[in-house]
Amino acid sequence: MATKTAVATPPPGSEAVTGEAPPNSRKKLLLSILSLVVLVSGVAGGWYFWQGSQAAAAPKEKTPAMAPLIYLALEPPFVANFEEGQPARFLQIDVRVASRSVETIELIRANEPLLRNDLLLLYGAQDAGALGRREGKEKLRAESLETIRRIVKDLQGDPKSVESVLFASFVMQ
Numbered sequence: 001m002a003t004k005t006a007v008a009t010p011p012p013g014s015e016a017v018t019g020e021a022p023p024n025s026r027k028k029l030l031l032s033i034l035s036l037v038v039l040v041s042g043v044a045g046g047w048y049f050w051q052g053s054q055a056a057a058a059p060k061e062k063t064p065a066m067a068p069l070i071y072l073a074l075e076p077p078f079v080a081n082f083e084e085g086q087p088a089r090f091l092q093i094d095v096r097v098a099s100r101s102v103e104t105i106e107l108i109r110a111n112e113p114l115l116r117n118d119l120l121l122l123y124g125a126q127d128a129g130a131l132g133r134r135e136g137k138e139k140l141r142a143e144s145l146e147t148i149r150r151i152v153k154d155l156q157g158d159p160k161s162v163e164s165v166l167f168a169s170f171v172m173q
Helices: 023-057 102-110 112-124 134-154
Strands: 070-081 090-099 162-172
Touching: 070 102, 070 112, 070 162, 090 102, 090 112, 102 112, 102 134, 112 134, 134 162
Parallel strands: none
Antiparallel strands: 070 090, 090 162
């Protein structure tokens, strides 16, 4: 007599003996994950768009327009003698003072003799060898700016309103 061997078949909807999920449940899982990704992307995109529209709608602060620079030429050019034994005998500098403040320019113009005196003393104390190099000229320009700012401050003006000192010509002989 032949005996039949019973093979157990799992009920529909349960996992197979091998441990794999049925194909329908994998599709549902993949569809759920994909739906979640699309939803999160939509929310993030909406938030990004909303933030951009909020920034565009916010009133932009107007920055005050800066006044143009006013250049004051200190005429005539400065002429200073070097000490004996230096490679050059004299220095001639044409100086311009730059400021955006009309009041500061008027203050400098009204007190130009004081300013010229201090700058002449500064220029006469220079070393001709150092002024032959760019670094020496830049250092002298910075010292000139310091001197002018000190004088403006002593005259009850705003020293920071003097923005720069420029050399229009620089001659050593």
